[in-house]
Amino acid sequence: xxxxxxLIFIILLAMIVAQASEKEDVWKPMKNLVGKxxxxxxxKSGNATVAKGFQFVLxxxxxxxxxxxxxxxxxxxxxxxxxxxxxxxxxxxxxKKIVFRQFHVEGFIIQYILDDISDDGKTLVFNxxxxxxxxxxxxxxxxxKFVDNNTIEESFHLAFPGQDFSCYxxxxxxxxx
Numbered sequence: 633x634x635x636x637x638x639l640i641f642i643i644l645l646a647m648i649v650a651q652a653s654e655k656e657d658v659w660k661p662m663k664n665l666v667g668k669x670x671x672x673x674x675x676k677s678g679n680a681t682v683a684k685g686f687q688f689v690l691x692x693x694x695x696x697x698x699x700x701x702x703x704x705x706x707x708x709x710x711x712x713x714x715x716x717x718x719x720x721x722x723x724x725x726x727x728k729k730i731v732f733r734q735f736h737v738e739g740f741i742i743q744y745i746l747d748d749i750s751d752d753g754k755t756l757v758f759n760x761x762x763x764x765x766x767x768x769x770x771x772x773x774x775x776x777k778f779v780d781n782n783t784i785e786e787s788f789h790l791a792f793p794g795q796d797f798s799c800y801x802x803x804x805x806x807x808x809x
Contacts, residue, residue, distance in 0.1 A: 658723040659688075661749050661756055662695055662730065664778055668808040675788075675801030677713055678706040682803045695721040697734070701801075732758050732774070739765045742772050754778040769793030782807040 665686040673680035680701040689696045697719040705712040719734035730746035744758035760772040771791040776784055784805045789797040 658730065659692075659695065661746070661753060662686075662721060664781060665695070665697075665776065665784075669784060669805040670808050671803055671805035673701055673703075673801050673803040675799065677703045677715070677801065678709065679704050680715075680801070680803075682805060684803075684805060689720075693722070697721070697732075701803075731761075734774075741765065744772070744774060767792065771797070773797055 666688065667686060669682075669684040669686075671682050673682045680703045682699070682701045684697065684699045686695060686697050688694070697717075699715075699717045699719075701715045703709065703713040703715065715737060717734055717736045719732055721730055721732045723729075724731050727745075732744040732746070734742045734744065736742070741764040742760050743762045743764075744760050746756060747759045748757040749755070754777060756776045758774040760770075763770050763772060770793065773787075773789040773791075775787045775789075777786070779785055784803075786803040786805060788800045788802075790800050791797040
């Protein structure tokens with residue numbers, strides 16, 4: 633009887649240890665973003681050439697984004713425009729959510745939360761929780777859609793108070809080799 637109890641205890645202990653070692657990879661939905669990307673953007677500020685880079689930093693605790701979009705001159709903006717933003721994705725263990733903080737050259741800071749992942753894992757939707765230095769009630773949505781492993785369609789939407797979301801820019805990006 634003691635041998636059976638001992639054997640059952642060892643099996644239960646092994647199962648607990650195995651479950652603990654099968655810890656979920658919180659970064660799984662984000663891993664395909666890692667690398668350098670180039671492409672074109674189209675939106676309210678006109679057409680742009682876009683370059684993005686995603687890399688894990690600080691011992692893999694954060695995913696860093698660096699983005700630069702160079703908008704062509706147009707009638708509304710004859711000199712064109714250069715937009716840059718940097719961001720950090722982090723894992724909020726208490727909420728079990730990915731949080732993205734994006735710092736724009738214009739002084740805006742947007743804090744997003746990963747709200748939706750499509751069933752196939754190819755579409756990631758981030759919705760703003762807070763926008764610093766923007767008008768009160770402004771909302772933002774950032775969507776990454778993996779067309780394939782080397783192609784992303786990224787869209788950025790804004791909703792001003794009392795209005796629906798409107799697409800500000802859509803980027804079509806290819807992985808840089």
